[in-house]
Amino acid sequence: MPKLSTGGRFKSAVCAGEIMVVTASEDDVTLTCGGAEMVAPGSEVADDAQVHPDHAVGIAMGKRYITADETIEVLCVKAGDGSLAVNGQLLLQKDTKQLPKTD
Amino acid sequence: MNVMMLLEMASGAFPDRPAFTDGERGLTYTYSELFEAARLRAGSIRAQGASRMAKLDVSNLGTPLGLFASAWAGVPYVPLNYRLTNDEIAALLKRVTPAYLVTSSDRVDAFGALDDVHAVATDGFLDAARHVAPIDGEWAMDPDEVAVLLFTSGTTGEPKAAVLRHKHLVSYILSSVEFASAPEEDASLVCVPPYHIAGIAAIMSSVYSGRHVIQLPNFSAERWIELARRHKVTTAFVVPTMLARIVETLEAQGATNADMPDLNSLAYGGGKMPLSVIEKAMSLFPETDFSNAYGLTETSSTICVLGPEAHRDAVASTTEAGRRRLVSVGQALPGVEIEIRDDKGRVLGAGERGEIYVRGEQVSGEYEGKGSVVDADGWFPTRDAGSMDDEGFLFLEGRADDVIVRGGENLSPGEIEDVLLTHPDVADVAVVGVPDEQWGEAVAAAVVAKAGASIDVQVLKDLVKQELRSSRVPAYMDVWSELPYNETGKLLRRVVKASFEKTLA
Known part of the structure; x- marks a missing residue:
């Protein structure tokens, strides 16, 4: 997989999950969901595709996920059963600070 | 990255929830209806070959529809101030041609006669039967595409057009709103003008949180009070003069309590709030959380918030400095940095007055045809004067030019x-x-x-x-x-x- 770019969208090859890249790094990385490399939004998912048991916590719509060094951040735009990972390292869920409603 | 993605997520997660209701005409779009309506109108905008979509009308369902349909069609959305004179409006329209203009029916002929302006009445824009070809394909995800052009109310010379790109607006929403965080019964009363940055921000944050918006096109305190009670409104934003009118009206009615038990949150901003007004309001709305928001068009709306806790602490404070916090605009949002600098650009310390500078991903600081005024390190000079206390509470002191x-x-x-x-x-x-x-x-x-x-x-x-x-x-x-x-x-x-x-x- 080439470099990620901000705004880029990917879908999981093994579950319903979809993400958008919020912050990208300069490095070439491998972004996976459910243990399989993520694919372009319109791609077909094979019927026998399976989520790897070590990457099966799932992702929730509207949650943001980051690498431990916070150089890559993605937003889940469709929920799925697979977990996200960059170069094999699972991403962490980022907390949004609950702010007073202002608009 | 595109603001349409915010609507796509909302439409996917709660398709049948009411999204927007026109408080005057009573019409409602659910989230999935708004999404499909945007797909259809985006097709019409693209078919016209427009480079921008302009909207010249009071708030109605065409306001959120215009914003999202423009984003899908890949053209900037340009809400215009309908209170300007016809000559002023024509001068602005000439700067955004070829334009797809949605306006009130009495203005279609006058502005449709301008070169490269295709004018349609708001009713026609909203009538699905008049739009035959939905747009083919997805919206662009290039974060640098322009989402909104907002003409600022310049005090001298020609109005400047502030450029807000998709990355600025989406960053603002992602860093300040939790997706789907609004309970299903939440309703927000929106009475700020649709051509104001607060009106744009209200659309996006309500959509992303899943809140039902009740639109009040022409503000009056009586109507605001009536709609807030009828729709069991839970959250609202007002400018200081509106809150002053609401307080006066309630007092004239002899009320000692506003009697709006559902109103959890009342935010205000856009100008200086007199201490007497906010104190009276807090006493009339004892159960309501008050927040003060400070932001600019060029910063995609709010950059600083004085939250409910800070309001209550200030009122209860026994010190002058503590009570003074009530007229502060609060502390910077996460991801936003603020500095006070003197006229030579030196950063000032706590309590010193100077010009307010701001930095963050939601900050645009760019004007069409004039480029960016953001410096090499990302700092935007707001031209607002102010000071910050030792805990980062910001106090506004008017415009630096004043x-x-x-x-x-x-x-x-x-x-x-x-x-x-x-x-x-x-x-x-x-x-x-x-x-x-x-x-x-x-x-x-x-x-x-x-x-x-x-x-x-x-x-x-x-x-x-x-x-x-x-x-x-x-x-x-x-x-x-x-x-x-x-x-x-x-x-x-x-x-x-x-x-x-x-x-x-």
Whole structure:
């Protein structure tokens, strides 16, 4: 997989999950969901595709996920059963600070 | 990255929830209806070959539909101020052609006659039967595409068009709103003008949180109170003049309690809130959380918030500094940095007055045809003057351009106004600089008396001399029946200044 770019969208090859890249790094990385490399939004998912048991916590719509060094951040735009990972390292869920409603 | 993605997520997660209701006409879009309507209108905008979509009308369902359909079609959305004169509107339209214009039916002929303007009435825009070809394919995800062009109400010369790209607006929403965080019964009453950045922000944050928006097109306090009660509104945003009217109206009705048990949250911003108004409001709405938001068009709306906790702490405080927090605009949002700098660009310390600079991903600071005014390190000069206390609470002191230069000394109108407002006979005050042969500029003050009170000019001058120093004492002081404000509650200082200059000439 080439470099990620901000705004880029990917879908999981093994579950319903979809993400958008919020912050990208300069490095070439491998972004996976459910243990399989993520694919372009319109791609077909094979019927026998399976989520790897070590990457099966799932992702929730509207949650943001980051690498431990916070150089890559993605937003889940469709929920799925697979977990996200960059170069094999699972991403962490980022907390949004609950702010007073202002608009 | 595209604001359409926010609607796509909402439509996917709660398709049948009401998204927007026109409070006057009673029409409603659910989230999935709004999504499909945007797909259809995006097709019409693209078919016209428009480079921009302009909207010239009060708030209605065409407002969110216009924003999202433009984003899907890949053209900037340009909401125009419908209170401008026809000549002013025509001049702005010429800057955004070829344009797809949605406007009230009485204006279609006049503006549709302009070159490269395709004008449709709002009713026709909303009528699905008039749109036959939905757009083919997805919206662009390039974060650098322009989402919104907003003409700022410049005080001199031509209005500037602030450029807000998808990355600015989406960053603002992602960092300040939790997706789907609104309970299903939440309803937000939106009464800010649709051509104001707060109106744009309200659409996006309501959609992303899943909140039902009730639109109030033409603000009146009576109507606001009625709609808030009828729709069991849970959250609302008002500008200070609106809150003042709501408080007056409730008091005139003899109310000691606003009787809006569902209203959890009331936010305000867009101008300076008089201490007396916010104190009365907090007593009329004892169960309501108050928040004060500060932001600019160029920063994609809110950059600073004074939250409910800070409001209650300030009211309960026994110290002067603690109570003063009530007129602060609070602390920077996550991901936003703020600095106060002097006129040589040096960063100032706590309590020192200077110009407010801001940095963050939601900050655009760019104008069409003029480029970006953000510096190499990402800092945007707001042209607002202010100071920050030792805990990062920001206090606004008016526009940096309003600083009065008297005999080489910089005087802040806000500082003098704050002192005058402490006098029990003073309801409102505006301090401006007027030309002066000896000093360059002299201090002039327009003072409004409280109901039943009368103003003793000498007493007020003595008060300024005693609290500040003699150079701050207004050389001219007139009593006015009221001060001029624009519709979003901003004091029109230039009008006050012009009036003084005319009488002094």
